[in-house]
Amino acid sequence: MSIVALAGGVGGAKLADGLYRLLPPDQLAVVVNTADDLDLYGLRICPDLDTVLYTLSELADPVQGWGVEGDTFQTLEALGRLGAPTWFRLGDRDMATHIRRTELLRGGARLTDVMQGLAAALGVRARLLPMCDETVATKVRTPEGLLDFQDYFVRRHHADRVLGLEFAGIEQARVTPEVRAALGAASTIVLCPSNPFVSLGPLRAVPGMNELLRESGAPLVAVSPIVAGQALRGPAAEMLAALGHEVSALGVAKLYQNLVRGFVLDEADRALVPAVEALGLRVLVTATVMTSPDDRRRLASDTLAFAETLR
Amino acid sequence: MSIVALAGGVGGAKLADGLYRLLPPDQLAVVVNTADDLDLYGLRICPDLDTVLYTLSELADPVQGWGVEGDTFQTLEALGRLGAPTWFRLGDRDMATHIRRTELLRGGARLTDVMQGLAAALGVRARLLPMCDETVATKVRTPEGLLDFQDYFVRRHHADRVLGLEFAGIEQARVTPEVRAALGAASTIVLCPSNPFVSLGPLRAVPGMNELLRESGAPLVAVSPIVAGQALRGPAAEMLAALGHEVSALGVAKLYQNLVRGFVLDEADRALVPAVEALGLRVLVTATVMTSPDDRRRLASDTLAFAETLR
Numbered sequence: 001m002s003i004v005a006l007a008g009g010v011g012g013a014k015l016a017d018g019l020y021r022l023l024p025p026d027q028l029a030v031v032v033n034t035a036d037d038l039d040l041y042g043l044r045i046c047p048d049l050d051t052v053l054y055t056l057s058e059l060a061d062p063v064q065g066w067g068v069e070g071d072t073f074q075t076l077e078a079l080g081r082l083g084a085p086t087w088f089r090l091g092d093r094d095m096a097t098h099i100r101r102t103e104l105l106r107g108g109a110r111l112t113d114v115m116q117g118l119a120a121a122l123g124v125r126a127r128l129l130p131m132c133d134e135t136v137a138t139k140v141r142t143p144e145g146l147l148d149f150q151d152y153f154v155r156r157h158h159a160d161r162v163l164g165l166e167f168a169g170i171e172q173a174r175v176t177p178e179v180r181a182a183l184g185a186a187s188t189i190v191l192c193p194s195n196p197f198v199s200l201g202p203l204r205a206v207p208g209m210n211e212l213l214r215e216s217g218a219p220l221v222a223v224s225p226i227v228a229g230q231a232l233r234g235p236a237a238e239m240l241a242a243l244g245h246e247v248s249a250l251g252v253a254k255l256y257q258n259l260v261r262g263f264v265l266d267e268a269d270r271a272l273v274p275a276v277e278a279l280g281l282r283v284l285v286t287a288t289v290m291t292s293p294d295d296r297r298r299l300a301s302d303t304l305a306f307a308e309t310l311r
Numbered sequence: 312m313s314i315v316a317l318a319g320g321v322g323g324a325k326l327a328d329g330l331y332r333l334l335p336p337d338q339l340a341v342v343v344n345t346a347d348d349l350d351l352y353g354l355r356i357c358p359d360l361d362t363v364l365y366t367l368s369e370l371a372d373p374v375q376g377w378g379v380e381g382d383t384f385q386t387l388e389a390l391g392r393l394g395a396p397t398w399f400r401l402g403d404r405d406m407a408t409h410i411r412r413t414e415l416l417r418g419g420a421r422l423t424d425v426m427q428g429l430a431a432a433l434g435v436r437a438r439l440l441p442m443c444d445e446t447v448a449t450k451v452r453t454p455e456g457l458l459d460f461q462d463y464f465v466r467r468h469h470a471d472r473v474l475g476l477e478f479a480g481i482e483q484a485r486v487t488p489e490v491r492a493a494l495g496a497a498s499t500i501v502l503c504p505s506n507p508f509v510s511l512g513p514l515r516a517v518p519g520m521n522e523l524l525r526e527s528g529a530p531l532v533a534v535s536p537i538v539a540g541q542a543l544r545g546p547a548a549e550m551l552a553a554l555g556h557e558v559s560a561l562g563v564a565k566l567y568q569n570l571v572r573g574f575v576l577d578e579a580d581r582a583l584v585p586a587v588e589a590l591g592l593r594v595l596v597t598a599t600v601m602t603s604p605d606d607r608r609r610l611a612s613d614t615l616a617f618a619e620t621l622r
């Protein structure tokens with residue numbers, strides 16, 4: 001058995017963690033969005049990769065979901081005194097990840113190899129795979145102009161109206177051999193409850209990725225990031241609305257209807273089952289909100305059992 | 312009045328600080344050794360410049376002399392967990408300096424401009440001038456082979472026998488316009504109590520620097536870093552012995568005899584006065600060990616008053 005999870009940030013990392021705790025660790029590959037990566041202070045920051053890294057290594061802050069639990073901010077505050085911007089809250093232990101990654105990337109290493117090394121150093125035995133090794137950068141079109149993703153998301157608190165999205169550099173991106181091998185060997189592929197536009201959107205937009213997903217013989221199952229019309233975190237709900245979609249699990253299901261065979265939605269959205277089934281999708285209704293580690297493992301288990309019924 | 316201090320690390324920074332507290336701040340320029348700079352984690356570390364920076368900005372650790380007082384080591388420890396070496400003890404606040412400097416250098420800024428910006432951000436109004444903008448790297452010849460300076464000094468605790476020194480890159484180094492202007496306008500030039508081989512050695516070896524110093528109309532005064540046959544810190548005493556010099560203030564005076572007009576030595580070395588005077592130097596005997604801020608200011612005051620007598 002070989003499971004591939006496609007993930008963005010916190011929600012995706014939680015389900016990936018559930019799968020990791022459930023499975024023999026070498027049976028899980030997590031393919032992670034890199035289009036919200038950014039350079040700050042000359043350091044390469046990969047928020048989604050690091051959220052998965054810290055979650056699987058049990059370093060993650062359990063409350064906010066990102067960053068390292070109990071981290072301090074001495075370096076960031078000192079950077080502020082030196083005139084550098086500090087709106088992106090990088091902790092001291094987190095900073096080490098960016099410093100080390102940047103050093104290795106500048107030395108010519110591929111991001112895939114760098115992350116594998118970081119994961120190994122932190123004891124993570126799942127394969128933690130960037131969606132690509134090239135630089136892709138999500139830009140958000142707003143009435144204020146085209147914003148870098150983290151500028152929109154963190155600095156401006158995703159308060160701008162979203163007119164559209166661009167994934168700069170996506171044409172030059174390539175599916176890595178590692179992602180190709182993982183998808184080729186996958187017995188099940190899980191689309192984690194991540195933002196369909198800015199997390200799984202760029203991931204699917206890597207040239208060739210969608211085809212590899214579609215042509216995989218494995219059942220594909222998506223878990224809705226929208227529960228009762230709301231995103232558990234982040235701007236998925238606003239984006240659905242702004243981009244002309246229904247703000248519900250059904251709206252998400254429509255985005256995935258030509259890709260996945262099964263769709264997992266929350267008990268709060270049971271009323272949507274007929275409409276999702278009408279799209280040609282099989283549906284699992286379960287508790288999808290992951291508060292505790294047990295929630296993660298149970299949702300992972302339910303999702304895999306559901307996928308088995310779709311073969 | 313315009314004073315130029317030539318400095319290496321901790322001892323030099325202390326006397327520079329005494330001068331800074333004594334003078335109107337815009338009347339002091341400190342020209343600092345950069346040949347013990349190094350790259351770690353892809354970051355550019357400038358130990359001597361930063362020691363002067365932190366000392367003048369009152370951030371320095373008053374006990375060890377280098378680094379930031381009360382600094383923490385979260386980033387370094389996390390780098391260690393990621394497999395990076397941790398023998399060079401960079402604190403979290405200190406790390407911000409290296410991150411910011413590296414960012415600006417990679418953006419194409421000269422080290423001189425970068426340091427001026429860092430100094431301004433920390434409220435330092437003296438001119439803090441790298442000896443050059445090019446990369447120079449001290450190498451130590453030992454029975455174990457040619458060692459990078461910080462490898463010899465920090466990692467191996469300057470325990471290797473020194474067979475010789477090389478300043479890699481020194482031929483390509485150039486006196487900066489800022490250093491040239493400072494030396495040209497200097498009314499007094501003070502060689503701080505820094506290691507004559509690895510602090511003031513490379514500084515003087517920048518092509519053209521020694522000539523600028525010699526041709527300056529200003530009196531040059533050196534303060535001995537050796538007191539009672541011992542260096543207050545670092546390997547100056549071992550280096551004097553290993554390189555065939557007398558291990559005393561007289562040994563240091565001989566190294567400077569063709570450059571300086573005046574020599575300051577400690578009361579503990581009063582017996583050496585006739586021998587130093589026999590070199591053709593004028594001598595000031597005073598308390599040169601700087602334990603308190605008052606010690607620094609008093610030694611600065613004594614040294615400047617002594618220089619006045621040499622015009």
